[in-house]
Amino acid sequence: MKHYLVIQLARFGDLIQTKRLVVTLAARPDSRVHLCLDRSLEPLARLVYPNATLHPVIAHGTGLDGSAAVRAMLVDNRRSFATLGSFDFERIYNLNFSGLNFRLAALFDPDKVEGYLWRDGQELISPWAAMAMRWSDQRRLSINLVDFWAAYCPDAMAPQLVNPSAAACGGGLGVVLAGRESRRSLPVDVLSRVVGTVARVRGAGRVVLLGGPCEQAAGQALLKELPPAVQAMTRNAAGQTGWNELVDIVDSLDLLLTPDTGTMHLAAHLGTPVLAFFLSSAWCFETGPYGEGHVVHQTTAHCLPCLETRPCNHGLQCLGPFADPGYPRFLATGNPAHAPDGLMVCRSQFDALGQTYAPIIGLDQDAEQRAGLRQFIFGHLTGDRDSIRPELSDLDTLLAQRLHRERDWITTVPMRTITE
Known part of the structure; x- marks a missing residue:
């Protein structure tokens, strides 16, 4: 049997976006896929990749204070590293640019490592990853992250086979309250108008608010601003769902309203239709939901996509189309004439390279260069x-x-x- 290792130490959404690479490796004859990931995501990985052998490590110290995280990384990770080093892997795909990833790479023959490797005490980057770094200053032209990671394999699974086509399942409307990066999320007053309009237009019989414990207060604030009829059918599940229940809820929905979040990628994995709101650092051609049948409302301000680690010097111009008083009318009618300025509506589709997005309303000024x-x-x-x-x-x-x-x-x- 041939053993392949994928090292994915980033967070929720990145774990899901590794799927095309993982299913490619799993489809090879007589193969076993191993996945090294942050320990906090192990329960989710068992649901998403049930046939993979998991090697959890402490990458982020989630749920641990500073001293406990350091001790755990020194002791627990040493055991995990020893286990990983005992395997004779055919190939290692090291996907993240981090100190821990480079240290993990030192366990293996550098000639077997793709991505970020360690050779004779030096941190090195393989040609495909280095090429991506050279186009990183042109993010509006970038390819989908799912396809970038899959392209380490010359036998990459066809993109249409990665996720099911989106189809409503009768369970109503899901709403992700916020993403990890605050600027890419809609404020409560804006989101309440969106949710109220979509719930009314679609005749939703149920609305579920989703998020972590930090979003519980936002969920309560949103509930207060919803129309009474929508309030009556809405459950604030933020901070109340484990991974199993989150999967069950998302899998049951007719539609998920969301910014660029891990839950959005989970919905795409399950084949749940997504209506995503992309602004700030989120750019649909980079990290849009993977699969057919999804729609992204993408703002097109000249400064996008930005880095949220840097202050915004443009007064959150990218929020303008969503905060526009006419935006709910556009959501209700779908009439291009009602679309706010600066908004592009894109539908997911595939080409020979993988996932891309076709504008159905608005102008994609970068289309020729991206092609x-x-x-x-x-x-x-x-x-x-x-x-x-x-x-x-x-x-x-x-x-x-x-x-x-x-x-x-x-x-x-x-x-x-x-x-x-």
Whole structure:
């Protein structure tokens, strides 16, 4: 049996977005997939990846104070590292740029590691990850994170086979109150108008508010602002659901209203339709819900996508379309004439590279450049330089000069997707 290790030490959403890579490895003959992840996400991983062998480590110290986290990382992680080092892995996919990831990489033969590796005391980055860093200053053109991680494998599973197509299940409306990054979430007064409108238009018989313990107060505040008829059908489940119940709730819904969150990616994994609100650091072409049948309302301010670690110098301009008094009317009618300025409505779809989004309302000013980058990347991954469309040849040359190193072509194993 061949053993493959995926090291994914980031958080909830990233764990779900690793799915195309994981299912690709699992589809190989006589394979066993191992997943190294933060200990707090082990129960979720057992639900999402039931056939994977899990190796939990303490990456974030969730639920531990400072001294306890340090002790646990020194003692518990040492045991986990010893277990990982005992396996003869065929390949290791080390997905995160962090000190702990580099230390984990030191356990293995660097010639077997993709992503972030350790060789002779040096932290190194493999060609595909390095290429992505070179296009990171063009995030509006970027590819979906699910497809980026899957592209470490030349036999990547066809994108259409990763998640089920979205379909309503009769359980009403779910509402994710907020994401981990505050600026990418809708304020309570804005969200209440959205929820009230969508619940009325769709005739929802049930509304469930979702979030962690920190969102309980926001859920109560939202309840107070909802119309009485919607209040009567709404449950504030923030902070009250374990992983099993969260999965059960999301799996039952007709629609999930959400910012860019882990719960959004869970819904896509389950095939629950998503209506997502993307602003601030969230950009649907990077981290939109993966699969067919999802819709994203994406603001298009010139400063997007930003970094939330930096202050906003534009007065949260990206919130404007959602706070516009006419936005609820647009939600009710779907009439393009009612769409606020600065809003682009996108529907999820696939191309040969993977997940992308097609604007159905509003203008995607980056469409031509994004198409050029996607064609360039597809040509890089498949080894087919002729796949670049002739009308984009000048753009391809520019991209090659900016993003490519000659050795990248030499080391590339052409990609072929598994289609059935």
